[in-house]
Amino acid sequence: xxxxxxxxxxxxxxxxxxxxxxxxxxxxxxxxxxxxxxxxxxxxxxxxxxxxxxxxxxxxxxxxxxxxxxxxxxxxxxxxxxxxxxxxxxxxxxxxxxxxxxxxxxxxxxxxxxxxxxxxxxxxxxxxxxxxxxxxxxxxxxxxxxxxxxxxxxxxxxxxxxxxxxxxxxxxxxxxxxxx
Amino acid sequence: xxxxxxxxxxxxxxxxxxxxxxxxxxxxxxxxxxxxxxxxxxxxxxxxxxxxxxxxxxxxxxxxxxxxxxxxxxxxxxxxxxxxxxxxxxxxxxxxxxxxxxxxxxxxxxxxxxxxxxxxxxxxxxxxxxxxxxxxxxxxxxxxxxxxxxxxxxxxxxxxxxxxxxxxxxxxxxxxxxxxxxxxxxxxxxxxxxxx
Numbered sequence: 001x002x003x004x005x006x007x008x009x010x011x012x013x014x015x016x017x018x019x020x021x022x023x024x025x026x027x028x029x030x031x032x033x034x035x036x037x038x039x040x041x042x043x044x045x046x047x048x049x050x051x052x053x054x055x056x057x058x059x060x061x062x063x064x065x066x067x068x069x070x071x072x073x074x075x076x077x078x079x080x081x082x083x084x085x086x087x088x089x090x091x092x093x094x095x096x097x098x099x100x101x102x103x104x105x106x107x108x109x110x111x112x113x114x115x116x117x118x119x120x121x122x123x124x125x126x127x128x129x130x131x132x133x134x135x136x137x138x139x140x141x142x143x144x145x146x147x148x149x150x151x152x153x154x155x156x157x158x159x160x161x162x163x164x165x166x167x168x169x170x171x172x173x174x175x176x177x178x179x180x
Numbered sequence: 181x182x183x184x185x186x187x188x189x190x191x192x193x194x195x196x197x198x199x200x201x202x203x204x205x206x207x208x209x210x211x212x213x214x215x216x217x218x219x220x221x222x223x224x225x226x227x228x229x230x231x232x233x234x235x236x237x238x239x240x241x242x243x244x245x246x247x248x249x250x251x252x253x254x255x256x257x258x259x260x261x262x263x264x265x266x267x268x269x270x271x272x273x274x275x276x277x278x279x280x281x282x283x284x285x286x287x288x289x290x291x292x293x294x295x296x297x298x299x300x301x302x303x304x305x306x307x308x309x310x311x312x313x314x315x316x317x318x319x320x321x322x323x324x325x326x327x328x329x330x331x332x333x334x335x336x337x338x339x340x341x342x343x344x345x346x347x348x349x350x351x352x353x354x355x356x357x358x359x360x361x362x363x364x365x366x367x368x369x370x371x372x373x374x375x376x
Binding site: 055 | 209225300302353356357
């Protein structure tokens with residue numbers, strides 16, 4: 001049995017002529033599959049056309065006015081932020097252009113590089129002097145100082161780790177109580 | 181003095197919020213109903229309806245006066261609801277909401293009211309099983325009686341897409357209804373056999 005044309009007639013809601021209607025009725029009387037489809041669709045359609053129109057709770061337009069006011073305020077804040085960011089970018093771009101154009105930007109880079117080099121030299125010579133100073137001391141003193149320093153650092157790390165672990169445990173316990 | 185809709189629209193375009201509020205009052209029910217049918221619960225429908233009116237207010241200058249205002253508004257609501265559904269992908273039926281007593285229902289006959297609620301509950305359960313695109317097409321076609329051309333415009337899709345979505349949605353609704361009936365019959369039989 002060829003169901004396809006009849007299924008299409010049912011599901012596409014085509015306007016059938018008299019002979020097509022007869023053909024359809026004849027088919028529906030013998031074909032349970034198409035009959036089921038037709039019954040199901042007609043029932044669903046009836047449900048849709050008879051369903052009541054859902055209405056909002058009273059005072060919808062008043063609530064809408066409040067909503068619109070809130071949205072307008074948000075829009076204002078967003079515009080204000082955008083203007084500020086725009087202005088900041090503009091000032092930044094203008095000052096960068098000015099610095100590059102006037103040559104002071106390159107001078108600034110050169111100064112920064114120079115300062116960094118001086119700092120590295122100073123740190124290196126400082127460390128070298130400290131090494132020389134420690135070398136002249138009896139070995140027990142730098143060793144003791146080292147133990148104290150690294151001991152303190154280790155103790156600090158352990159206290160921090162324990163505190164974090166403790167906090168996490170408390171959070172887990174609180175969550176369990178909430179669930180109970 | 182009664183101001184026409186066109187006059188209200190003109191005033192609203194000039195930034196008159198009072199004029200727009202009267203438009204909100206005129207269209208609140210169809211917009212809310214569409215959102216409810218699409219989203220399945222009253223809280224989400226209220227939010228969606230308010231957002232729809234806000235979006236329409238912000239885009240009033242883009243509104244083409246050749247088109248009916250209601251269709252334009254419904255198209256905004258449908259698009260918004262489809263987006264919401266895509267984002268959430270949550271179950272859309274809230275049966276408590278469906279069964280809730282509607283104090284504003286003017287139906288004087290309690291039997292009619294009961295029947296309406298049953299229809300509403302049944303159809304909402306069936307609609308919830310459709311995907312959001314097919315649901316939008318079906319709701320616009322049968323709850324708002326829009327033609328296929330109007331649905332094309334409202335959802336910005338081709339006529340063949342509307343036809344194929346309607347075809348698929350009708351098939352799904354028919355199958356769903358038949359399945360529901362079969363389940364009901366099976367439940368009844370089980371209940372009867374237990375009683376005996």
